[in-house]
Amino acid sequence: MGLHTRINTAVETAIRVGQGGTAPAKLSDALHYACTPGGARIRPTILVSVAMACGDDSPEMTNAAAAALELIHCASLVHDDLPCFDDADYRRGKPSVHRAYSEPLAVLTGDSLIILAFEILARAAQHSPDRAVRLIRTLSRQSGMPHGICAGQGWESEAKIDLSAYHRSKTGALFIAATQMGAIAAGQDEEPWFELGARIGEAFQVADDLRDALYDSETLGKPVGQDDLHGRPNAVTVLGVDGAKSRLRDILSGAIASIPSCPGEAQLAEMVRLQAERLTPVPTTRAKAG
Amino acid sequence: MGLHTRINTAVETAIRVGQGGTAPAKLSDALHYACTPGGARIRPTILVSVAMACGDDSPEMTNAAAAALELIHCASLVHDDLPCFDDADYRRGKPSVHRAYSEPLAVLTGDSLIILAFEILARAAQHSPDRAVRLIRTLSRQSGMPHGICAGQGWESEAKIDLSAYHRSKTGALFIAATQMGAIAAGQDEEPWFELGARIGEAFQVADDLRDALYDSETLGKPVGQDDLHGRPNAVTVLGVDGAKSRLRDILSGAIASIPSCPGEAQLAEMVRLQAERLTPVPTTRAKAG
Numbered sequence: 001m002g003l004h005t006r007i008n009t010a011v012e013t014a015i016r017v018g019q020g021g022t023a024p025a026k027l028s029d030a031l032h033y034a035c036t037p038g039g040a041r042i043r044p045t046i047l048v049s050v051a052m053a054c055g056d057d058s059p060e061m062t063n064a065a066a067a068a069l070e071l072i073h074c075a076s077l078v079h080d081d082l083p084c085f086d087d088a089d090y091r092r093g094k095p096s097v098h099r100a101y102s103e104p105l106a107v108l109t110g111d112s113l114i115i116l117a118f119e120i121l122a123r124a125a126q127h128s129p130d131r132a133v134r135l136i137r138t139l140s141r142q143s144g145m146p147h148g149i150c151a152g153q154g155w156e157s158e159a160k161i162d163l164s165a166y167h168r169s170k171t172g173a174l175f176i177a178a179t180q181m182g183a184i185a186a187g188q189d190e191e192p193w194f195e196l197g198a199r200i201g202e203a204f205q206v207a208d209d210l211r212d213a214l215y216d217s218e219t220l221g222k223p224v225g226q227d228d229l230h231g232r233p234n235a236v237t238v239l240g241v242d243g244a245k246s247r248l249r250d251i252l253s254g255a256i257a258s259i260p261s262c263p264g265e266a267q268l269a270e271m272v273r274l275q276a277e278r279l280t281p282v283p284t285t286r287a288k289a290g
Numbered sequence: 291m292g293l294h295t296r297i298n299t300a301v302e303t304a305i306r307v308g309q310g311g312t313a314p315a316k317l318s319d320a321l322h323y324a325c326t327p328g329g330a331r332i333r334p335t336i337l338v339s340v341a342m343a344c345g346d347d348s349p350e351m352t353n354a355a356a357a358a359l360e361l362i363h364c365a366s367l368v369h370d371d372l373p374c375f376d377d378a379d380y381r382r383g384k385p386s387v388h389r390a391y392s393e394p395l396a397v398l399t400g401d402s403l404i405i406l407a408f409e410i411l412a413r414a415a416q417h418s419p420d421r422a423v424r425l426i427r428t429l430s431r432q433s434g435m436p437h438g439i440c441a442g443q444g445w446e447s448e449a450k451i452d453l454s455a456y457h458r459s460k461t462g463a464l465f466i467a468a469t470q471m472g473a474i475a476a477g478q479d480e481e482p483w484f485e486l487g488a489r490i491g492e493a494f495q496v497a498d499d500l501r502d503a504l505y506d507s508e509t510l511g512k513p514v515g516q517d518d519l520h521g522r523p524n525a526v527t528v529l530g531v532d533g534a535k536s537r538l539r540d541i542l543s544g545a546i547a548s549i550p551s552c553p554g555e556a557q558l559a560e561m562v563r564l565q566a567e568r569l570t571p572v573p574t575t576r577a578k579a580g
Contacts, residue, residue, distance in 0.1 A: 023436030146313030
């Protein structure tokens with residue numbers, strides 16, 4: 001089974017746990033709608049890749065971790081798209097959840113997916129209670145307050161933004177969760193994996209800023225120029241397009257250099273290189289900047 | 291330390307975990323605002339009472355469980371008050387979170403409190419990984435989809451409501467969580483405690499319907515008549531005021547009869563009787579019905 005199929009199967013299996021017999025039908029449908037078909041599934045791909053590099057001795061634990069991380073990511077997208085945040089009509093080329101269903105159902109979909117993520121990990125404790133508890137601790141730390149993606153969004157309501165805390169929590173947090181949860185799922189210490197996650201997160205942020213500046217909304221399947229619109233800081237605004245591209249390359253070299261010694265180190269470096277190529281934007285239709 | 295102080299201390303301690311040094315200040319404040327000063331803290335009171343009836347051999351685990359349950363309850367209130375649901379301007383006699391802060395911060399406050407609840411339980415795993423995992427499994431099941439409070443809210447978006455599933459998930463779920471988590475925190479099997487939680491939940495639903503019909507919004511500190519307004523089912527509409535009061539008494543007798551045999555059985559029965567007196571509404575200012 002390829003990595004992409006493995007991850008999609010894990011996500012589908014997790015969603016079914018949230019869709020029992022007497023569940024309200026629309027909310028039940030919305031859970032599935034919000035998570036499938038997925039985007040690049042980049043966070044769980046990194047998670048599973050790290051677990052495989054560490055030996056992947058408990059594949060069920062790895063699958064649960066990958067699904068839980070992706071559910072939290074999808075929940076954040078559903079809530080970020082709400083009218084009170086980005087007010088986005090489209091996501092991944094189809095109507096956003098509050099457009100396809102309703103605003104109440106979008107709030108509940110996000111809430112349900114967050115809770116489901118932790119339920120999936122608690123169920124996986126049958127394979128190893130110790131790893132399950134560490135996965136829950138890591139996922140909650142990187143998702144909530146004071147350092148997770150909720151904190152990242154929270155910074156956007158402040159008059160004065162701590163830029164480094166903002167970027168680390170808004171984008172970096174779930175990549176740190178990805179590398180650390182991959183290590184934990186495979187029975188390894190998570191601390192040495194912090195830096196790889198943080199660097200991938202930084203690269204992703206710069207790449208996202210570049211895409212936001214260079215692509216149109218049809219290519220991206222979501223609104224562009226949201227940073228300008230909401231006055232959020234952006235690498236392209238600070239460094240220019242060429243400067244941001246050069247910064248992206250430096251960060252990715254650093255990411256590869258930071259990979260801890262492990263059985264699958266070479267393959268993992270190759271995966272990061274592949275993700276780097278995916279991340280590097282090539283303008284297709286019209287350039288908005290640079 | 292009295293029960294109320296013990297619970298409030300546990301909640302305050304939990305909130306501080308979500309308020310680290312570099313956290314965004316408004317969201318950090320909003321977490322505290324949403325949970326303090328508390329209401330009756332009825333769910334954690336039941337949880338701690340059950341744990342004490344079972345011997346309470348790990349008070350830190352009980353405190354973590356009580357705090358986690360209350361955080362989930364507070365999160366649900368914050369999200370229920372949002373403009374797209376009840377659009378409530380007041381809660382517990384002060385402005386609702388989206389009125390006091392903003393709608394984005396209210397969404398994030400709910401999300402952060404949900405995540406914090408699971409983080410608190412994962413941290414408590416140092417005392418017993420097995421109990422922590424069972425607490426997380428129980429809390430997630432009674433909070434999310436398909437049977438938890440998210441499902442309960444989800445039913446309100448359906449054209450045809452499964453009334454029994456609706457009530458069990460909307461109100462019953464967190465009372466079932468209360469009795470079962472109390473038992474788990476004290477190292478006992480949770481299954482025998484399901485019925486007590488379900489019956490207390492049912493009583494609470496009928497009492498809430500009675501208060502909604504008999505009291506004005508100033509007395510309650512929240513809007514009344516929301517069920518009529520939103521076309522939601524209500525015990526007073528079906529049974530009348532006297533019928534609903536009589537039903538409330540029957541349910542509470544059943545609740546007391548269902549208490550499993552345990553060292554503190556008599557005291558626990560007394561606690562349920564006390565809660566029953568609190569629940570039974572006495573009209574004060576003007577009667578809206580009956």
